[in-house]
Amino acid sequence: MGYRTAYLTILAHLFFVVILWGQQSGSIPQVEALLQKMTLEEKIGQLNLLTPGGGVATGAVVSKNVEVKIKAGQVGGIFGVAGPERVRMAQKLAVENTRLKIPLLIGSDVIHGYKTTYPLPLGLSCSWDMELIQQAARMAATEATADGIMWNFSPMVDIARDPRWGRIAEGAGEDPYLGSKIVEAMVKGYQGENLSAPNTMLACVKHVALYGAPEAGRDYHSVDMGKVKMFNQYLPPYKAAIDAGVSSAMTSFNDIDGIPASGNKWLLTDLLRKRWGFDGFVVSDYTSVNEMIAHGLGDLQEVSVLALKAGLDMDMVGEGFLTTFKKSVEEGKVTEEEITNACRRVLEAKYISGLLDDPYRYSDKERPKKDILTKENRKLARKLATRSFVLLKNHDEILPLKKDAKIALVGPLVDNQNNMLGTWAPTGETKLAITILEGFKSVAPKAIITYAKGANISDDPEFAKKVNVFGERITIDERSPEIMLQEAVEVAKSSDVVVAVIGEATEMSGEAASRTDISIPESQKKLIRALVATNKPVALVLMSGRPLTIPEEFGMPVAILQVWHPGVEAGNAIADVVFGDYNPSGKLTTTWPRSVGQIPIYHSAKNTGRPAPENKFQKFKSNYLDSENTPLIPFGHGLSYTSFEYTDLKLNKSEISQGESIQATVTLKNTGNFDGEEVVQLYLQDMVRTITPPKRQLKGFKKVILKKGESKQVSITLSANDLKFYNSNLEFVSEPGEFKIYVGTDSNATLSVSFTLK
Ligand code: BGC
Numbered sequence: 212m213g214y215r216t217a218y219l220t221i222l223a224h225l226f227f228v229v230i231l232w233g234q235q236s237g238s239i240p241q242v243e244a245l246l247q248k249m250t251l252e253e254k255i256g257q258l259n260l261l262t263p264g265g266g267v268a269t270g271a272v273v274s275k276n277v278e279v280k281i282k283a284g285q286v287g288g289i290f291g292v293a294g295p296e297r298v299r300m301a302q303k304l305a306v307e308n309t310r311l312k313i314p315l316l317i318g319s320d321v322i323h324g325y326k327t328t329y330p331l332p333l334g335l336s337c338s339w340d341m342e343l344i345q346q347a348a349r350m351a352a353t354e355a356t357a358d359g360i361m362w363n364f365s366p367m368v369d370i371a372r373d374p375r376w377g378r379i380a381e382g383a384g385e386d387p388y389l390g391s392k393i394v395e396a397m398v399k400g401y402q403g404e405n406l407s408a409p410n411t412m413l414a415c416v417k418h419v420a421l422y423g424a425p426e427a428g429r430d431y432h433s434v435d436m437g438k439v440k441m442f443n444q445y446l447p448p449y450k451a452a453i454d455a456g457v458s459s460a461m462t463s464f465n466d467i468d469g470i471p472a473s474g475n476k477w478l479l480t481d482l483l484r485k486r487w488g489f490d491g492f493v494v495s496d497y498t499s500v501n502e503m504i505a506h507g508l509g510d511l512q513e514v515s516v517l518a519l520k521a522g523l524d525m526d527m528v529g530e531g532f533l534t535t536f537k538k539s540v541e542e543g544k545v546t547e548e549e550i551t552n553a554c555r556r557v558l559e560a561k562y563i564s565g566l567l568d569d570p571y572r573y574s575d576k577e578r579p580k581k582d583i584l585t586k587e588n589r590k591l592a593r594k595l596a597t598r599s600f601v602l603l604k605n606h607d608e609i610l611p612l613k614k615d616a617k618i619a620l621v622g623p624l625v626d627n628q629n630n631m632l633g634t635w636a637p638t639g640e641t642k643l644a645i646t647i648l649e650g651f652k653s654v655a656p657k658a659i660i661t662y663a664k665g666a667n668i669s670d671d672p673e674f675a676k677k678v679n680v681f682g683e684r685i686t687i688d689e690r691s692p693e694i695m696l697q698e699a700v701e702v703a704k705s706s707d708v709v710v711a712v713i714g715e716a717t718e719m720s721g722e723a724a725s726r727t728d729i730s731i732p733e734s735q736k737k738l739i740r741a742l743v744a745t746n747k748p749v750a751l752v753l754m755s756g757r758p759l760t761i762p763e764e765f766g767m768p769v770a771i772l773q774v775w776h777p778g779v780e781a782g783n784a785i786a787d788v789v790f791g792d793y794n795p796s797g798k799l800t801t802t803w804p805r806s807v808g809q810i811p812i813y814h815s816a817k818n819t820g821r822p823a824p825e826n827k828f829q830k831f832k833s834n835y836l837d838s839e840n841t842p843l844i845p846f847g848h849g850l851s852y853t854s855f856e857y858t859d860l861k862l863n864k865s866e867i868s869q870g871e872s873i874q875a876t877v878t879l880k881n882t883g884n885f886d887g888e889e890v891v892q893l894y895l896q897d898m899v900r901t902i903t904p905p906k907r908q909l910k911g912f913k914k915v916i917l918k919k920g921e922s923k924q925v926s927i928t929l930s931a932n933d934l935k936f937y938n939s940n941l942e943f944v945s946e947p948g949e950f951k952i953y954v955g956t957d958s959n960a961t962l963s964v965s966f967t968l969k
Contacts, residue, residue, distance in 0.1 A: 241567055242558045248311060251540060251547055254554040257287035257313065259533045260494060260525050281315065282308040285533055287525060287557050288316030288362065293638065298359025299574035306570050314570035316413075316561060318362040320637055322381060323347075325354035327588040327779055328632045328639035331756055332367065334599035334775030336383035337797035337849065339890045339914055341396040347595050348400025350588055352412045355638070357578035361564045362413045364461060366397040368448035369418055372811040374801065375428025377724030380634050380756030380775075382423060384800030385813045385846065387444055388909045391451035398455040406458065407565030409572050410582075416452035418463030418496060420478055421445050425465055428810065429725045434465040439902060442937035444815070450487055458491040458560055462523060464499050471506050473499040474514060479522030492556035494525040501529035511535055516544045524553035584643070589780055596777035596784030601797035602770070602850040609748045609770040611791025611852055612708060614655040619706035620648060621665040621699045621742065622713045623735065624754055629684055630668075633776025634721025634756055641682070643779050647712050647752070650782025655790050661706060665699030666692060666738040668716045678724075684716035692734060696741055703745045710789065711742055712752040717776050720756025729807060730760045743767050752785055758803040762843055773797075791852060796888035796914070798849035798957070805843040808835070814846035814894075814958035815905040847892050847909070847957035853883030853919060857891075860954050860962045868969045869931065869945060876926040877954045877962065881917035890914050893927045894960060895934070898949040902939055907953060927954070934968060 237243070246254075263277045280286050281304040292301055298317050306312045323329050329347050338344065348366075355363060368390055371379040383393040394416070403411035424445060425432035436445065449460070460483065462472040472478055473495045483489045495518065503514035515531035516539050526532040539545045558567075565572050602610070612618065624630055624647065631644035651660055668685045669675055670692055675685035688695060703709045713735045718724060731739070731753075742749050750770040753759070754777075764771065772795065777784050787793045804812045823834035826841075834840055859878040867873050875893060893911035897904040911927040929952075934945040947968050953960040 237555065239559055239562050242555060242562050245311060245313070245558060246551060246555060249554070251537065251550065253284050253311060254550050255533060255536045256283075256285040257554045257557045258525050258550070259286050259530060260288045260290070260316075260318070260527045261286055262289060262291040262528060278304060281305050284309040286315060288318055290318035290364075292317060293319065293358045293360060295357075295359045295574040295576045295578065299571055302570045302574065312570075313558070314561060314566040316362045316557070316564075316566070317360050317573065318364060319355060319360045320364045320635060321351045321355045321360070322365050322367065322635040323633065324351050324592065324636070324778060325358065325638050326584045326640065326643075327354060327592045328636045329592045329595040329778040330599040331380045331633040331775045332382055333380050333384060333756065333800065334777065335595060336389065336393055336800040337601050338595070338598035339389070339798055339912055340598055341392055343595060343598060344393055345396040345400040346591065348397045349403070350591055352401045352403070353410045354583045354588065356410050356412055356573050357575075357582035359573050360412065361566070361573045362415065362459070362560075363401055364415050364417060365401070366394050366414060366452065367417050368394045368452060369421070369423030369463075370445045370448060371423035371801070372813040373424070373428040374729055374758040374804070375725050375727060375807065375810060376423065376425060377430060377634070377720040377726070377756065378722055379423070379758075379801065380720040383448070385802060386800060386815070386909050387447040389800060389912070390448040394448045394452045395455040398452055398457045402456065402458065406563045407568075407572075409565075409575065413458040413560055413564055414452070415459040415461050415494065416449055416457045417461035418472070419449050419460050419483065419493075420463060420472060421467055422463035422465055430723045431464045434467060436467075438941060439937060439939065442941055453483070453487050453489045458563060460489065460491060460493050462493060462495050462499055464496055464502065466506060471499065471503050471508070473523055474503050474508065474517035474521045476521040484522060492524040492553075492560050493522060495523055495527045495529070497527050498529040500526050500531045512539060512544075515539070519545055519549055519553060524556045592778050593780035593784045593787070596774075596780055597787050597793040597795070599775055599777065599797055600784075600788050600795050601773040601799055601848070602795040603753075603773050603844060603848070604765065605770045605850055605852070606768045607748065608852075609708065609750050610772065610789060612710070612750070612789055614790050615657040617659040617707040618651070618661070619699070619703040619709045619747070620651060620660050620662045620712070621702060621709060622711045622738065623664055623666055623668045624712040624714060625662055625664070629682060630717045630754070631776065631781035632778055633717050634724070639779065645780055645782035647782045647785055650784070650786035651789075654783065654786035654792065661702045663695070663699040663702040664688065665695055665711070666734045667695075668735065669732040670734040678716050678718045681718060684718050692737070696738060699738060700741050700745060703742050703747050706747065709742050709745070709747050709749045710752060711739060711749060712754065713739065714754035714759070715756060717756070727807065729757060731764065736763070739764055739767070743769060750789065752789070758799075758801045760804055760806055760843070762805050765843055791885070794852045794885050794887045796849065796851060796890065798847050798890045798892075799844060800846070802842045802846045803844035805838055809838060809842065812842050815908045817903050818906050845958045847890075849890070849957075851883070851885070851887040851889065853881050853885040853887040855887075855889045855917070855956060856880045856882045857955050857962050860952075860964050862952070862964055862966055864966065866967045866969060872928050872930045873966060874926050874928045875952050875954060875964070876924050878922055879915060879917065879925050880922040881919050884919055886916070886918045888914055888916050889956065891925045891927065892955060892957065892960060893929070894953040894958060895929065896951040896953070897934070897936070897946075898951060900936070900946045900948065902936070904936075907958065909958070
């Protein structure tokens, strides 16, 4: 680095230090001046977050009550309102009617794209591509801010090892290392370099904490977890979001050690603020303060006091803060100072996002047509979808298909716009989605394609009713299942190859969508069996928001391409991969169980004192009478149309001291017939330590492109921190001794090498 560059770098650093220092809680003069002028009621008003109806409001900008409350200075933010004009109207209500003219925060759930919906977060995580994930978040922020929204209730970073839990769809899977990297990319993508720029938005890490570990996989259920497991396995992604500078955090619905997150002082103050140094604001989840009444902790006044004292700043929808705090101050149950502190943090967010200088910063009516659903955005959504697909198996190299093949395109999800976007896409529009039928016709215009629905997603009308809450997701056909099946079989028989698009409707996963049976519904299983019985080559395109139990289908002589719910470009992206325009490279970020009985199942489980012998039952060992221990499909798995060979794993040192890093290098060769991408994965085993170690843990990965026949040396560096863990005293330490490194194509990687930490 030249003298001049070094000088500029130091200056740039100083600049950021000054900016960050300037943004630290309690040090923004504009906010402090405002606080000086505010009455107790005005401060309480800032802690109130309302929604005039949820989703995108289609009628008046806000419902009557919300409007009245905004004018009365009783609202700090709203969500469920979009569009620059409507947002401008809402801001005007606040700015022109209240004494101190404080604008509103406008929030939304932009979970996987705003209008240009891209794959579910769980799908996107399978790309293992941090640059691409950051780009996705950037696009979402650009679109959302163009529509007036400057606060995003994302990223959701709850580690989930129980696919019964429907919200596994919204996170990055089971692994804290990968989850942390993904979260960092998302926060950077949403927040950009400068939060007051009109195309960046405040991110909100959620749901703090442990929401992904409810008992029995049932949504909102209790969580019971020891601190060592919490710190090592479940908390790292929340911390990573904070380290990446996330501006806000949302509490979870569950309790932790008997205290719901929204009233949990250990969580919100001791851990988040004191230990992790978080200085953004904390918002409750939807009515989660009030829900502490049902949890059994007291009446609305009591639970609101509990929440504030725990460190919660903003109350979502429940209005417990709004309606009880004045009384609580009068009765000495909370102090005005405690309310001021919460208010300060909300105002600081408004300052950081530039609202205090210009309430209409996000209300430019020219922006939507320039920034939303552009050609480039749809192109990116298509690319993101192709990167999220995981080729689970490819019997006889059925895939990719020839573009002039005679194809039977069969299944309830083939010609079905309603199920392409996936759960939690409240700002997306199903009518914009490309169906599989359309995608196939446009990517392979010379193919002869015959379509048959073949089956209902489910034949059960009661089940369909529960799933169809946001619109028709499961349509039960007027024809009988037998007639549909017969039609599909005939279509299959007269084609060269069958592509069956089957799986879950979008609302079969997501919030309050837990399942005890996570197999493909029986109606579709029958269809798959009948198609395979025709002896035609069959490719299953499997859609779902979670890992499914598919031992029967996985055992069939078929190809299986897992596509999650791919978003607005679904059909095009699926056709790109099915016809080989893109060679799939996705890798699972969750373990796929053989049966629900194995759950929770994850790659970083411990050895136990009685490890089972491989593939063999042994009495008094840790195994099952009726199942193998191994999953059906391991974490990290994903095939390509080409094949890769790993050889010659080496380390640059055989011994290191505390604080040093170490580098592993492997030779990777593309040994197949296609150019392709591979995610090289590194797993670490700590051989001996003072608390029981996992069998192996993901500690590094690299996505590499290789031409067919090409070889590359791929190096991955383990930092000193990668060898650390939280011990019984919750100190983050590494302990001397032997470590083993495994490198390969999935979590079963066998190529290994050892080193010693002195
Ligand atoms: C969800 C949150 C979401 C909030 C606001 C809740 O039901 O748990 O993830 O951000 O609603 O829409």
